[in-house]
Amino acid sequence: MEAKVIWHTGMRFVGLGPSGHGVIMDASPDVGGEDSGPRPTELLLFALGGCTGMDAVSILKKMRTPPRKFEVLVSAEREPKHPKAVRKVHLTYRAEGVPEENLKKAAQLSQERYCSVSHSLSAKLSFSVEALP
Numbered sequence: 823m824e825a826k827v828i829w830h831t832g833m834r835f836v837g838l839g840p841s842g843h844g845v846i847m848d849a850s851p852d853v854g855g856e857d858s859g860p861r862p863t864e865l866l867l868f869a870l871g872g873c874t875g876m877d878a879v880s881i882l883k884k885m886r887t888p889p890r891k892f893e894v895l896v897s898a899e900r901e902p903k904h905p906k907a908v909r910k911v912h913l914t915y916r917a918e919g920v921p922e923e924n925l926k927k928a929a930q931l932s933q934e935r936y937c938s939v940s941h942s943l944s945a946k947l948s949f950s951v952e953a954l955p
Contacts, residue, residue: 832856837865863900863908866943871896873939874913877932882920885928890919891954898945913949922953 825839827847833855837845847862849855860868871894879892895914900906915929929949933940940947 874932874937878928881928889917916952918954
């Protein structure tokens with residue numbers, strides 16, 4: 823897999839991947855950006871939530887308990903000093919219309935077996951589930 827990141831102006835970059843879709847990244851004005859897109863570390867958390875979320879929804883569908891609504895809340899702790907690495911991440915899987923035991927199993931399978939983003943990070947990962955009626 824290959825990706826390309828192209829600088830446009832200021833601190834604005836566009837990332838392009840094999841899918842052909844682009845993602846704008848930018849910094850805040852206090853460091854020379856225009857605040858026109860998410861920060862790279864935000865995209866890292868989006869990628870983690872998207873990867874494990876896709877796994878979980880797919881697993882829940884295979885269990886014949888597809889969610890009516892589904893979201894992954896991603897909470898991260900970063901080091902206070904540069905490089906300000908993400909050291910801890912907690913994922914909360916929240917689904918509506920899914921038995922709690924199925925949601926927990928789907929989250930667990932994603933984290934232990936399927937999510938390539940989770941397995942690519944050195945941060946300590948934890949998760950919890952919230953099954954809503």
